[in-house]
Amino acid sequence: MLVGLCGKTNVGKTTFFNALTLANAKVAPHPFTTINANEGVGYVKIKCVCKEYGVKCNPKTGFCLNNYRFIPVKILDVAGLVRDAHKGRGLGNKFLDDLRKADVNILVVDASGRTDEEGKPCKKGTYDPIEDVNLVMNEFTFWIRDLLIKNWRKILGKLLKDPTKFEEILLQELSGLGLKRASLKSSLDETGLRNKKPRDWTSQDLMNFARKLLEHGKPFIVAANKIDVENSSVNVEKIMDKGYTVIPTSAEAELALRKASEKGIISYVPGEEKFKLIKQEVPTEIKKALELIDKRVLRKWGSTGVQQCLNKAVFETAHYIAIFPVENEKTLTDHQGNVLPDVYLVPKGTTVKQFAGLIHTDLEKTFLFALLVNENNKRVGADYALKHRDIVKIVSAKGRK
Ligand SMILES: Nc1nc2c(ncn2[C@@H]2O[C@H](COP(=O)(O)OP(=O)(O)OP(=O)(O)O)[C@@H](O)[C@H]2O)c(=O)[nH]1
Ligand SMILES: [Mg+2]
Incomplete structure (x- = not known):
């Protein structure tokens, strides 16, 4: 699963990318900072099944935090665009060539309305951010x-x-x-x-x-970014009124929170409405910055929106679901004893036999039936369409020998 970040230049795509991946890709307050696409790994967040089964996960990929499972997805941050990019203006249509690979796109717009069509700073109220959406679509x-x-x-x-x-x-x-x-x-x-x-x-x-x-063919969701800037809510509503799926975001706030959490200054689970200061001595400027994020973003909007946006893009816009495969239905482990080691993201409608093929081609070829652990080990056949958060054990002819 590949999630693309696209949009006009200077709207905060790379900041969004850094917040999701904790990369250090270059960010600057002027157009065309990103030239070559940045690729990294972010995580969608789901309620893990571990709590319901009273077990502790040993994820092979991603991680489990406070009973939330974070599942890796590839994120692509591309060069920004300006009008007539398809004719080669600005950085041309290279970004389009990068984006065609994405399963779903997050279209980032500057909801503060303080960057014009060319991504240059402008006075508030002089530019309508709905044009940021129209620009990309056109x-x-x-x-x-x-x-x-x-x-x-x-x-x-x-x-x-x-x-x-x-x-x-x-x-x-x-x-x-x-x-x-x-x-x-x-x-x-x-x-x-x-x-x-x-x-x-x-x-x-x-x-x-x-x-x-x-x-x-190319579904997208709008991230109305920079909601920490005053008066952005008017623009957020305007974009929503046009019928787009919109998530208000502050990539800058999310990046600051994740970095502070990484440094052990705060405890913060991405997507939540609050954080907790855990370090005793924190420089005043960091404390002030965190207070501002709390006041302007978390209390006002309920979260920074970045995690929600990625989740919605994957699970609602692209219609993917998360599946937990296990080899032992009693202990929820693989053959090495790892508890709930993997979570796969697959398109809704994937059958259990197709899923077996994603794990291993042999498993699909020798597929007999599957057990749905979350439904009292109910036995299902090849055509069963998997549901979000199913825990599945595949039984194959090979495994039975
Ligand atoms: N206030 C505010 N500023 C932000 C936010 N996200 C990004 N910015 C600022 O917007 C400017 C552009 O950010 P980038 O992440 O480089 O934007 P970009 O869309 O990748 O830009 P290009 O690569 O040049 O197309 C920087 O000054 C960021 O600090 C946000 O949520 N709030
Ligand atoms: Mg960039």
């Missing part, structure tokens, strides 16, 4: 449209030879976008283009189709 759409235009002759040529295979040909020619067939189908249906001969498609048709492909 640039992405133009980029997909251009990709269609570039390949259209080839697509029509292939279609002449094989007139019934339009969907397959499109999927093949747009394979770089990583689209699923279902997204393609919905886009053809909703644009009404299914019944129009591809050779008659107009440039407006290609544009409409590109927009739908983006909507269905």
Whole structure:
């Protein structure tokens, strides 16, 4: 699972990335600080099953903190964009090329409204951050449209030879976008283009189709960032009113809290509404900064929003679920005795046999049935669609020998 961070330049993408990954990627108050994409590991947070079963986890990946399980996901922070990036302006369309790999995107906007279209500082009230969302959507759409235009002759040529295979040909020619067939189908249906001969498609048709492909194939969630700045709430509401899924965030506050926690100054579980000072002697400026975060972010908004945003992106926008595989259904361990060693993130609808294949191809080939530990070891067959937080033991012919 790869989560992309995209948006206009200078809105706080890298700060968001650093907060999620505790990396030290370069952050600066001017446009185009990031040139090459930063890749790192962040964690989605779920209620762990360990408490319900009275066991203590030994995670092989991620970690368990206060009975919350943190599961690794790859995070990609890309170069910022400006209008006409698809034509090569600013840092050009390199960011789009990076982003096409992401399963879901977090579109970061500057909800303080203090950076203009070019990412330069501006006076409050002179720029509407909804434009930050429109900018990304438009640039992405133009980029997909251009990709269609570039390949259209080839697509029509292939279609002449094989007139019934339009969907397959499109999927093949747009394979770089990583689209699923279902997204393609919905886009053809909703644009009404299914019944129009591809050779008659107009440039407006290609544009409409590109927009739908983006909507269905590249889901995104908006992080309305910099909510620690006064008067950001008006802008947050404005973006919500447009119907987007929006999480108000302060990447800077989350980064400060995670760093303070790492240094042993505070105890803080990412995503929570409060932290506790645990170090006795703390420099006054750090104490003041923490007090400000408490007042301007935590008390006002309930959390910094960063963890919530990642969680929502993965579990709600991208529709993934978390599954705990175990080899011993009584002790919830693997063969080395590690308790609840792994959690897998898989798309909703994944069957238990497909899941076996993710663990090991042999396990899928020799699959017999599975036991759902969280449902009194109920026996389920290959086609059972897994549910969020299922604990599963796969029984295979190989394992039985
Ligand atoms: N007040 C406030 N400032 C923030 C927040 N997040 C980031 N910033 C500031 O915004 C500026 C830009 O941050 P970056 O993380 O470099 O932004 P970016 O979107 O990665 O920028 P580019 O890589 O240049 O496109 C820096 O001065 C950050 O300190 C936030 O939550 N609140
Ligand atoms: Mg950056």
